[in-house]
Amino acid sequence: MKITLLGTGVPKPQLHRASSGYMVEVGDDIILFDQGPGTYHRMMEAGKRAVDITHVFFSHLHYDHCLDYARLLLTRWDQGAGKIPELVVYGPPHTKRMTQALIGKNGAFGPDLEARTRHRGSIDVYQSRGGTGVRKKPRPVVTEIRSGQTITGDGWRVTARSVPHVQPYLISYGFRMETAEGVFAYSGDCGPCKAMVELARNADVLVYMCPYYSGTERSKEYARGAAGHLEIARMAKEAKAKSLVVTHVLPQIDKPGVREKVLREIGAIYEGSLYYGEDLMEIPLGDPVSKSHEK
């Protein structure tokens, strides 16, 4: 199992941090957890192509967690030329409607898909990519999942649970992925909650959205739907997660000196391995091991 952070940023566009997205490789599967704007680019930089992706899980449908879905879907279909299985997608309610709004007849790319499946020029391209027979439009396998539901794959299992964020406007999930090698937990976007502690129980790696410095929240309501650094430390400690990855950091924290302060204060509460997430960082399952000088 290999865990790579693709986007560790927030909605505010930043060249050094794409918006939320994480990639987990298990056996022959490559699974994305969220795909915000910029994560497709990171995926390419990580050496993967759209056609390599097998599954996508969306925690919630804020654009900074799902905007690159369109790019993934269309590129995978176009480059795949009918030779690979359809993309398998899981997400909260609206995921199906979102998919239709992108690739349905009247969707954003409805006319594009008509053209690419009918016009001689595009059929030529399709065939040059190995495509045979009538070119079909993309038909990802989309499942809208419920809180508590478990999805089972080849050597892995993902459980979703509702977590507090911007209800009632968006349903939001946290995820727990179990494999023979270890357990990965991801908060999506949420405030402090028992559900995440449960999902993260004894996890090898817990990725938690840590946008702000505890105490600087503008309102109580804000703090209910988004956790600060101290709340996250407490939850990771309670769950006994072996590693904690700080991600989805606002520019407020992402400054020299402030970063270190945040890590020190989290470290005073949480005793596992701590990672200050960066785009393309690989998170090991075990302890971070320092190698000898020369390597």
Place this chain on the structure above:
Amino acid sequence: MKITLLGTGTPAPSLKRMSSGYMVEVGDDLILFDHGPGAYHRMMEAGKRAVDVTHVFFSHLHYDHCLDYMRLLMTHWDQGAGTIPELKVYGPPHTKRMTRAIIGRNGVFGPDLEARTKHQVSIDVYESRGGKGKRKKPSPEVTEIRSGQVIRGNGWAVRATSVPHVQPYLISYGFRLDTDDGSFVYSGDCGPCNAMKKLAKGADVMVYMTHYLSGTEPSKAFAKGVAGHMEVAEIGQAAGVKNLVVSHVLKQMDEPGLREKVLRDMGKVYKGNLFFGEDLMEIPLEAPMATDRER
């Protein structure tokens, strides 16, 4: 007037060449011609932000020319926090429907926009960005233009003309932008045609999709809707274009030796200044000149 190539690639994903997109700065306006996947990233690398963009023109609605529209739209709105004018968008028929499919109530980001305009978490963020009063959803001014139509802006005018590509599935336009400083012509995607010869007459800069090595086209139908390098040279020469930019290049010709061959071949027919486009290249209005050695 400043012309920057953002994406000089094709639908094939490439870290070196993003899909189609071009940026022209005229006075206080920042105008995009097409915005394919990756063009937004290049725009950031060029030092511009979504909120800096004032106008967008779509040549046609193949995804490799418009997929990043949703990233531009959502970011322009979210970061703009109601303090900037709405984006002005011009494109062929379906542009309005595409916009609704992205931001309409039942669109891709319908629920996102409900959440961001109603939930206190998001209102807090909006206010911290300078937003005042009730937060409104994005309402870009979208105009579906016709062949021959002229759009006037502050010190510039853009004319659209129908060009052959994948009719009848998509209407496709070529554009000519005229300003006091000079003129910029863009083919969008099209085969060799009189429409472009006329549109480009005496232009300072023309960007023409130069997709493949002439003679290697898979079919006549393909060659009618997509130009090869010799066709582009011929049009550039016939129209008397000063600076001709080769763009939308397939990997086929993007190889050492082949690039040079393309330029040499084209140079036999086209006597103006040739540019082999690359992402982020700035194209001057006047003839390129070698400056003194040390600079």
